[in-house]
Amino acid sequence: MSPRRRDSESTAAARAERRAGLLATAAEVFASRGYAATTVREVADAAGILGGSLYYHFDSKESMVDEILSTFLTDMWAAYDRVLGSGLGARETFQELVTESFRMIDRHRPAVVIYQNESKHLAANPRFGYLQESQRRFRETWLAVLDRGVLDGEFRADLDTGLIYRFIRDTVWLAAGWYRGDGPLSAEEIARQYIAMVLEGILST
Amino acid sequence: MSPRRRDSESTAAARAERRAGLLATAAEVFASRGYAATTVREVADAAGILGGSLYYHFDSKESMVDEILSTFLTDMWAAYDRVLGSGLGARETFQELVTESFRMIDRHRPAVVIYQNESKHLAANPRFGYLQESQRRFRETWLAVLDRGVLDGEFRADLDTGLIYRFIRDTVWLAAGWYRGDGPLSAEEIARQYIAMVLEGILST
Amino acid sequence: MSPRRRDSESTAAARAERRAGLLATAAEVFASRGYAATTVREVADAAGILGGSLYYHFDSKESMVDEILSTFLTDMWAAYDRVLGSGLGARETFQELVTESFRMIDRHRPAVVIYQNESKHLAANPRFGYLQESQRRFRETWLAVLDRGVLDGEFRADLDTGLIYRFIRDTVWLAAGWYRGDGPLSAEEIARQYIAMVLEGILST
Amino acid sequence: MSPRRRDSESTAAARAERRAGLLATAAEVFASRGYAATTVREVADAAGILGGSLYYHFDSKESMVDEILSTFLTDMWAAYDRVLGSGLGARETFQELVTESFRMIDRHRPAVVIYQNESKHLAANPRFGYLQESQRRFRETWLAVLDRGVLDGEFRADLDTGLIYRFIRDTVWLAAGWYRGDGPLSAEEIARQYIAMVLEGILST
DNA sequence: CATGAATGAGTGTTCATTCAT
DNA sequence: AATGAATGAACACTCATTCAT
Numbered sequence: 001m002s003p004r005r006r007d008s009e010s011t012a013a014a015r016a017e018r019r020a021g022l023l024a025t026a027a028e029v030f031a032s033r034g035y036a037a038t039t040v041r042e043v044a045d046a047a048g049i050l051g052g053s054l055y056y057h058f059d060s061k062e063s064m065v066d067e068i069l070s071t072f073l074t075d076m077w078a079a080y081d082r083v084l085g086s087g088l089g090a091r092e093t094f095q096e097l098v099t100e101s102f103r104m105i106d107r108h109r110p111a112v113v114i115y116q117n118e119s120k121h122l123a124a125n126p127r128f129g130y131l132q133e134s135q136r137r138f139r140e141t142w143l144a145v146l147d148r149g150v151l152d153g154e155f156r157a158d159l160d161t162g163l164i165y166r167f168i169r170d171t172v173w174l175a176a177g178w179y180r181g182d183g184p185l186s187a188e189e190i191a192r193q194y195i196a197m198v199l200e201g202i203l204s205t
Numbered sequence: 206m207s208p209r210r211r212d213s214e215s216t217a218a219a220r221a222e223r224r225a226g227l228l229a230t231a232a233e234v235f236a237s238r239g240y241a242a243t244t245v246r247e248v249a250d251a252a253g254i255l256g257g258s259l260y261y262h263f264d265s266k267e268s269m270v271d272e273i274l275s276t277f278l279t280d281m282w283a284a285y286d287r288v289l290g291s292g293l294g295a296r297e298t299f300q301e302l303v304t305e306s307f308r309m310i311d312r313h314r315p316a317v318v319i320y321q322n323e324s325k326h327l328a329a330n331p332r333f334g335y336l337q338e339s340q341r342r343f344r345e346t347w348l349a350v351l352d353r354g355v356l357d358g359e360f361r362a363d364l365d366t367g368l369i370y371r372f373i374r375d376t377v378w379l380a381a382g383w384y385r386g387d388g389p390l391s392a393e394e395i396a397r398q399y400i401a402m403v404l405e406g407i408l409s410t
Numbered sequence: 411m412s413p414r415r416r417d418s419e420s421t422a423a424a425r426a427e428r429r430a431g432l433l434a435t436a437a438e439v440f441a442s443r444g445y446a447a448t449t450v451r452e453v454a455d456a457a458g459i460l461g462g463s464l465y466y467h468f469d470s471k472e473s474m475v476d477e478i479l480s481t482f483l484t485d486m487w488a489a490y491d492r493v494l495g496s497g498l499g500a501r502e503t504f505q506e507l508v509t510e511s512f513r514m515i516d517r518h519r520p521a522v523v524i525y526q527n528e529s530k531h532l533a534a535n536p537r538f539g540y541l542q543e544s545q546r547r548f549r550e551t552w553l554a555v556l557d558r559g560v561l562d563g564e565f566r567a568d569l570d571t572g573l574i575y576r577f578i579r580d581t582v583w584l585a586a587g588w589y590r591g592d593g594p595l596s597a598e599e600i601a602r603q604y605i606a607m608v609l610e611g612i613l614s615t
Numbered sequence: 616m617s618p619r620r621r622d623s624e625s626t627a628a629a630r631a632e633r634r635a636g637l638l639a640t641a642a643e644v645f646a647s648r649g650y651a652a653t654t655v656r657e658v659a660d661a662a663g664i665l666g667g668s669l670y671y672h673f674d675s676k677e678s679m680v681d682e683i684l685s686t687f688l689t690d691m692w693a694a695y696d697r698v699l700g701s702g703l704g705a706r707e708t709f710q711e712l713v714t715e716s717f718r719m720i721d722r723h724r725p726a727v728v729i730y731q732n733e734s735k736h737l738a739a740n741p742r743f744g745y746l747q748e749s750q751r752r753f754r755e756t757w758l759a760v761l762d763r764g765v766l767d768g769e770f771r772a773d774l775d776t777g778l779i780y781r782f783i784r785d786t787v788w789l790a791a792g793w794y795r796g797d798g799p800l801s802a803e804e805i806a807r808q809y810i811a812m813v814l815e816g817i818l819s820t
Numbered sequence: 821c822a823t824g825a826a827t828g829a830g831t832g833t834t835c836a837t838t839c840a841t
Numbered sequence: 842a843a844t845g846a847a848t849g850a851a852c853a854c855t856c857a858t859t860c861a862t
Contacts, residue, residue: 018842034326036242040836052838053843061836091408117322120382121239149407156409163390163398164407170379171372178371185368193368201406202354202369203296204361216824223825245853258826260854428821444736446652450857462859463822471857501818527732530792531649559817566819573800573808574817580789581782588781595778603778611816612764612779613706614771626845633846655832667834668847676832 019057022047027068027110035065035118065114066127072111073134076104080141090149091199097145098172098198099191105176106187112176139165168198224262227252232273232315240270240323270319271332277316278339281309285346295354296404302350303377303403304396310381311392317381344370373403429467429477432457437478437520445475445528475524476537482521483544486514490551500559501609507555508582508608509601515586516597522586549575578608634672637662642683642725650680650733680729681742687726688749691719695756705764706814712760713787713813714806720791721802727791754780783813 026043033042040061041051058064083096105112119135122128142165149155175190230252234243245266246256263269288301310317324340327333347370354360380395435457440448450471451461468474493506515522529545532538552575559565585600640662645653655676656666673679698711720727734750737743757780764770790805 034241036239037326039834049842050844051836052845055837055839056842121242153409155407159402159407160390160398163395164402166380166383167376167399167402170382171376174375174379175371177375185365190368193365194372197364197369197372197403197406199406199408201402201404202360202364203404204358220824244851246851254825255827256853257828257855260856261825266853444651446649447736449855459821460823461857462824465858465860466821531652563819565817569812569817570800570808573805574812576790576793577786577809577812580792581786584785584789585781587785595775600778603775604782607774607779607782607816608812609816609818611812611814612770612774613814614768630845654830656830664846665848666832667849670833670835671846 022054022057023064023068023071024110026064027114030065030068030118031110031113035114036121062125062127065118065122068111069115069119069122069128070130072104072108072115073130075108076100077134077137079104084141089154090145090152091154093145094149094199095191095195097142098168098195099188101172102175102179102187102191102194105173105179106181109176109179109181112173116173116176138169142168227259227262228269228273228276229315231269232319235270235273235323236315236318240319241326267330267332270323270327273316274320274324274327274333275335277309277313277320278335280313281305282339282342284309289346294359295350295357296359298350299354299404300396300400302347303373303400304393306377307380307384307392307396307399310378310384311386314381314384314386317378321378321381343374347373432464432467433474433478433481434520436474437524440475440478440528441520441523445524446531472535472537475528475532478521479525479529479532479538480540482514482518482525483540485518486510487544487547489514494551499564500555500562501564503555504559504609505601505605507552508578508605509598511582512585512589512597512601512604515583515589516591519586519589519591522583526583526586548579552578637669637672638679638683638686639725641679642729645680645683645733646725646728650729651736677740677742680733680737683726684730684734684737684743685745687719687723687730688745690723691715692749692752694719699756704769705760705767706769708760709764709814710806710810712757713783713810714803716787717790717794717802717806717809720788720794721796724791724794724796727788731788731791753784757783 022043025047029043029046030038039051040054043061043064044051044054047054054064058067079100080097083093083100086096088096115131119128119131123131123135143161146155146159146161146164150157150159150161171194175194179187179190227248231248234248234251238247245259248266248269249256249259252259259269263272284305285302288298288305291301293301320336324333324336328336328340348366351360351364351366351369355362355364355366376399380399384392384395432453436453439453439456443452449461450464453471453474454461454464457464464474468477489510490507493503493510496506498506525541529538529541533541533545553571556565556569556571556574560567560569560571581604585604589597589600641658644658644661648657654666655669658676658679659666659669662669669679673682694715695712698708698715701711703711730746734743734746738746738750758776761770761774761776761779765772765774765776786809790809794802794805
């Protein structure tokens, strides 16, 4: 490795690190104020620079959310695919997917909040076509798990799986709105309680 | 009734009807595009008038959401209070509250969507202080039902009621995002399935 | 006089009276809030009718000021012409013109205030060409009186009459800004004090 | 002085200079068109930039007049206080205050015009409370000078000082409406003539 | 005569974005 | 990398004016 190469690598790495830091800041602000309601200046203020300076790092405000959301979704699908590829039964797959979802909230909380609040509006933009694609796949995945569970006799036969899917999807991601990483409950603990509720119900037996 | 009174009544009624119609239009647009992202001109376009004309009927964009949300909340609390005052046990109260919630979604769908998406940001404005108050009361009400159910032995003793409350709150209102009054499922049918899931779980027994 | 004519006369008279009443109201509002800053609705509110209703009586907001100002100026020039045609000397003419000016303030206070505050801006509009014409004649008249007074030896020979004219013009009309018809001083009393100051100075002798 | 300090000083100075230049332009436009009737775009046009660009330098149209007027008043009171603190008699104080006033017109002509035309309306806004305070002090100052002059026997005993004060106030500031710095008369020359008129009258002796 | 609803041009202001330095 | 000044389109809102009733 020549010093020259060393330099260009370290500057490229430094640049990537700066981008990531700025994106983390932006995600936090977008999540708390809402993407549309957040001004570029607010993001810049939070990062300690001037509004115009952000444009050295990013093409536009839109490209910031874009990167935030796609990073999160890539990570999420990697985790989901790991679960789906491990040959578990419906019930165990259910448990693992829920658990991974809460872990995602733990790791990407601002991104999940943005995803939950803004993806419906953003999806109208062709640039964010992958959001619709991801939602389609998400639905497909969950329905398959639920349907197989019914078929295998693990889940109740009278379930409207389309309906149950919607309830699950909504609750899982909305937890990002109130989850605090520093609170008393770990992501795994929350997942356990949630799984217990959905699998066994809240009635005493 | 003199003709005079008749006239003033009918014009007052006509005015109220026009307001209500415009508010319904505004609610629809706010719900689908988001309050902040919706321009006054878009609302006016949807109503078939010009932007400025809305200001003959309303003071501001803000006063429109205000009226939309407070009308919904007033109606909702009337229904909730009817249930809470009828002396039912925890489990039946739970069922009735959930059912009423889905009926609200049926009757006030756009308002519920707005409430769900925007109330966090709007609540920062003193004018919308009633949103925080309503949320506080909502939480109090549901926690009381859940806690009593645990105490009475109707609900499982190991529930983290604070956590369950959050899950219920999220799912119930988020259903407004996908519910269609003209779809195959009535509000009562959706409520029944939801109640079954939460009370008994999705496992086969 | 036929009853027919009587009717049309009385309605014409009633209409003229209504106009005059509305104009008096408008003048008051224009004077206190400023012409540009006053909305048509404010004038209508003060008159106890709705904004649009004013347009039954007047073509436009502009035509209201127009009528207010031209009525005042017509009255003023009639009084000035009476003085100028009575063959008085420079000093007595001076005294009489000042006295008439203060009487004008007494009778047309709101109009004078509007004239003072707005005529400079209105004069740019061709419709108000008579304002410039009136100002020209006003200057001519006063300069003639001052110059004759100097020539006749009644006024000091070292006066810059152009300068003195401006001072007089400004003070005389500006008095409309603070004069109250119901205050302790009559228009004639104020005129006397003003004349004494300008003619003899404020030094003790 | 390090280059660093040099830089930050020169940019801060450049910024202040730009502000001052824009304010001078704004004052000119406000004075000639009237504050309310002037649009922000007109100010910007006069400055050779676009409407929105003004908001990089100023918070609002209001904050521009605010700065214009308060700068003028601060300067004026500094000059007045210098005169009042120099232990002169009533007559000489009178002469010096008048002279300083005309010098103010010379230096702050547009600001004086705005002050004269708009302060009555602006004073209704709490932000401009200092206008009322300044007017109160102005009146107090002049009345004290006139009253002392009467007491000391320098001014005529039969003066209604309240009335004379109003005349003086009006004329002095209204001169800003016609004074041209490049005209034939200097501020001091105008002051001399004005003082002569008020002190000794215009009658020949 | 007056109302009530609407128009449409224009106002102050915001904000994502650009670019010379 | 970042600044600071500017752009220009868009926004919420205002208001003189119109007109059917």
